[in-house]
């Protein structure tokens with residue numbers, strides 16, 4: 001898929017990144033650049049280091065090497081602002097908390113029991129409406145479907161607009177129509193807000209439909225490029241045990 005939206009300047013760069021745990025090398029000399037306005041899909045077999053790479057970007061893993069952000073003016077800043085949608089959210093589903101109170105609490109506003117601040121509530125309604133889920137504002141968080149919850153988390157992760165949006169297999173437990181809708185929303189964000197997006201996914205069909213670039217990881221980057229190119233590599237066949245032609249079916 002061609003990308004019309006990248007200015008070529010604004011980017012997040014991982015340089016010579018290595019992560020170890022005791023004697024184990026979890027990530028080995030990763031060199032990657034994520035461009036603003038581009039959706040990059042991160043793929044690899046189980047244990048390849050995908051989640052470790054995300055956690056490193058989020059500042060949750062100790063690493064060797066450097067991560068930097070270059071803004072639209074070419075100014076290099078030490079760290080990008082990152083929005084994160086986790087794989088799943090662990091919470092007590094019987095909790096009597098509404099979607100808008102959850103967002104207010106996550107944003108570090110006043111505790112929910114102090115009552116809602118009008119301005120904050122209007123803002124929350126606005127960001128949910130941007131994600132076409134304003135109607136969820138007063139629903140109980142625990143009553144949302146998997147797809148609805150993902151949209152709420154996406155609204156939260158993209159306000160304020162981050163430099164890099166990181167999505168960790170965000171759509172597990174969501175049906176095919178919900179998946180497709182989620183990817184559509186994500187690509188709209190890429191185009192409208194010009195953010196760099198990094199997505200860990202196992203859905204090769206959706207990756208081929210929506211990703212601008214695919215990175216195949218096996219502790220280090222073993223292939224990268226557009227989906228068709230990466231799916232045709234020997235490294236892909238080795239990682240997944242099937243060939244490009246089988247993905248195309």
Ligand SMILES: Nc1ncnc2c1ncn2[C@@H]1O[C@H](COP(=O)(O)OP(=O)(O)OP(=O)(O)O)[C@@H](O)[C@H]1O
Pocket residue numbers: 021024026044045046047048049050051052053
């Ligand atoms: N905190 C940790 N300490 C030690 N080893 C870890 C830690 N976290 C992950 N690992 C190991 O690092 C390797 C990479 O794990 P990681 O979760 O990043 O893989 P992944 O590509 O996300 O896998 P999956 O597709 O199964 O989610 C695995 O061998 C895992 O056991």
